[in-house]
Amino acid sequence: MMAHQIEIFSPASGKAFPLEEVPDELFSAGLMGPGLAIMLDGSDWNIYAPLDAVCSAVFPTGHAVALKHAGGLELLIHIGIETFRAEGAFQKNVVEDQKVSRGQKLIGIDPAFFPAQNPLVIFTLINGVQFSFETHPKEMVLAGKTTLFTIS
Numbered sequence: 001m002m003a004h005q006i007e008i009f010s011p012a013s014g015k016a017f018p019l020e021e022v023p024d025e026l027f028s029a030g031l032m033g034p035g036l037a038i039m040l041d042g043s044d045w046n047i048y049a050p051l052d053a054v055c056s057a058v059f060p061t062g063h064a065v066a067l068k069h070a071g072g073l074e075l076l077i078h079i080g081i082e083t084f085r086a087e088g089a090f091q092k093n094v095v096e097d098q099k100v101s102r103g104q105k106l107i108g109i110d111p112a113f114f115p116a117q118n119p120l121v122i123f124t125l126i127n128g129v130q131f132s133f134e135t136h137p138k139e140m141v142l143a144g145k146t147t148l149f150t151i152s
Contacts, residue, residue, distance in 0.1 A: 005150050005152045006071065006150070006151045007051070007147045008050045008051050008075070008147070008148055008151065009048075009050045009051065009102060009143075009146060010038065010050065010142060010144070010145070011038075011121060012038045012040055012044070012046075012048070012123075012141075013043055013044045013142050014041040014043075014118070014140070014141065015039045015041065015139060015140055015141075016036050016038050016139060016140070016141045016148070017036065017037055017039070018037070019034070019122070019124070022037045022120065022122055023081060024081050027078070027122050027124065032076060032124045032126060033125045033126045033128045033129065034124065034128045034129070034133075034135075035123045035124030035125055035128070036123055037123070038120065038121040038123065041118070041140075045108065045110070045111050046105050046106075046108050047079065047105070047106045047107040047108075048103055048104060048105055048143045048144050049067065049101060049103060049106055050075065050077075050102065050144075050148070051069060052069070052070075052099075053068055053100055054067065054068050054070075054098070054099055054100070055094045055095065055097065055100055055106075056097075057096060058092055058094060058095060061087055061090060062089075062091065063078065063080060064079065065094060065107060066126070071151070073127065073131060073151055074125070075124065075126060076122075076124045077107075077121065077122075077123055078122040078124075079107065079119055079121055079122075080114070080119035080120060081119075083119070088110065089110050090110070092106075092107060093105045094106045094107075103143075103144040131152075133149050133150065133151045134152075135148070135149055136149065136150065
């Protein structure tokens with residue numbers, strides 16, 4: 001259990017909104033834990049570590065990465081809807097069991113795979129209900145600079 005507060009920063013830059021508005025029931029119903037979504041603003045096509053952690057999983061196409069903090073908190077960063085088949089859309093910059101530092105680049109996104117609309121980045125605290133946390137709502141967020149949650 002965590003003895004102090006942990007700040008969790010945004011993994012991406014763009015417009016933040018509630019998970020309930022995500023067009024995927026797995027996320028909108030909270031089945032993957034509490035969190036929020038970020039519509040990339042196109043200024044930065046990379047996903048960054050929101051805190052110091054260990055990479056517990058990187059999905060084969062690179063569309064999602066799971067992280068685990070030393071205090072037990074588990075997080076999921078999922079890029080897009082139905083992107084699990086998007087071979088070549090994502091560049092993995094992290095491997096399983098790798099320690100990552102806040103702000104470290106995890107995934108690069110190829111904008112050519114998203115010509116119609118910038119992808120959503122869905123960010124959940126997988127086991128967040130086990131922790132006391134505060135959400136810091138903001139409309140526009142910057143990767144590595146905007147605090148999204150404080151865990152205590």
